[in-house]
Amino acid sequence: MFSFSKKDQVTGEVAERQLDEQNIPAHIAIIMDGNGRWAQQRHLPRIAGHKQGMNTVKTVAKAASHLGVKVLTLYAFSTENWKRPTAEVNYLMKLPVDFFGTFVPDLIKNNIRVKVMGYTDQLPAATQKAVRDAIADTADCTGMVLNFALNYGGRAEIVTAVQKLAQQVQAGTLTPDEIDDAAIDQQLMTQDLGELRDPDLLIRTSGEERLSNFMLWQVAYSEFVFTQQHWPDFDQTALEEAIYEYQQRHRRYGGLAPEPTTK
């Protein structure tokens, strides 16, 4: 059992909570929202929020790995984020470079392997190199997969998958009736995660309660937890609270009775 305490925001009462180690979500995906708002509340430029947000990535990745999470997918940059001001986009594109300069030794120490999903060929050359280097430097790590969604969009991912399947049909290597869930899964960017491809738990920080084009296919059966904290304020306790909430909804019934919902 992992224990943590939760302070009630209204009464101030502190409650001891226990996480069931046998029911840690294997794949957690996070929409890291609220970096700009966090900065604006402090009268700082938005990029200061992104910088602090990167530090939170480091904290949360280590915490997730210690809790026994197998895949942590983080939405770092969407295909829509190019519409932001040029200076902000340029800063964001430097973050993977910074991240690897400062965090790769720590990742290796924690046996964490980096993976990236998204249209990385459209990223600046230096960003692509940082991503390639991080993947290569952590390739032998056998613990948690830290999966960054970078220049990722859920609809674009499905469009690309459909195009590939259509090409196979045209080439005569696939018939239309062979297109099923598994065939589509095989063309998605999560394909190499195997059984762990679908998030068990999706977390979005900073109060918005929508998907914003994130992993549309893969979250079909995920539990969604929304928190008020801005991403730079998210920490180990916040992660444990989200997992606690997941465990309240996703009971295991001691492995005796079947789950009440069909999957």
Ligand code: V07
């Ligand atoms: C970014 C920090 C986290 C808050 C949300 C937006 C800003 C880590 C990465 C990263 C991505 C790929 C990679 C290694 C690190 C990152 C962007 C933004 C674009 F291989 N944080 N972070 N990339 N933010």
